[in-house]
Amino acid sequence: MEETAGSYTAPAGQDEIVAALRAGDEATFAALVDELSPSMLRVALMFVPTRAAAEDVVQEAWLGVLAGIGRFEGRSSLKTWIFRILTNRAKTRGERERRTVPFSALAAADADGDEPAVDPDRFVADGHWRSAPDQWSSLPESRLLGKETLELVQTAIDGLPEMQRAVITLRDVQGWSSDDVRNVLDLSESNQRVLLHRARSKVRQALESYLQGEGT
């Protein structure tokens, strides 16, 4: 049987992954840990105040996965199931350490109110652009994907309100589907859309300020 790292996300591969874990297949477990832990850290950080606490939560969650995998029935995807274990641990830990704001309130706050995607000063009174945005397609790829640019983008993401940060990280950094993002973060469809829109708009703005004048 062929098993490649990461294939567990495909519905067809999930049963094989679960079977391999139950059978004690180390490579399968290692691949799963590598694939999901970065997202788990990100999600844990929404509940607990420090990176160290988030790492503890991720570790506890994996131990919870081992303890529970024998009872996993496949009613949800493996990924959703693992993240449910993670968020339960993270909530418990977060309540002890800091957070009293419920998750849903946090999401609502970050998605609430009017927050224009682009500074309204960039438009004239009739709603058209005062001056057109630069053409980025003419920039060399080395410039757009250079270390400095990626660091700037990382800083912009780090500076987002936490729910926006979580959504853009899972959707665009980790490449999850919007349905997976919604399920794991327990968001309504409209909140997920607003959070992603705001997050992307702000990162674009940060990139624009950084690249200003170089695209012409």
Place this chain on the structure above:
Amino acid sequence: MTTIWQRIRGGRSRGLTCIELVELVTDYLEGNLDADERARVERHLAGCDACTAYIDQMRVTIAVVGRVDVDDIPDAMKAELMHAFRDWAPS
């Protein structure tokens, strides 16, 4: 309270302005718009180089964000987890 978004979606009969279009970009790129809304966005884009440039910037932004490094767990923790797995695994 009426959000920008609801106001935009309210007036379907007329054309979009640029300031309205930029609020629909994510839903457009994510495939969340219905056929009418999508057609309105595309009509606007066909006649507006500035918004076409904007939407390109957004596509580039998404691509660049996709290249940001993921935040790995420390090696020591990974080693501990593998150790725990070996202890747990049926022998």
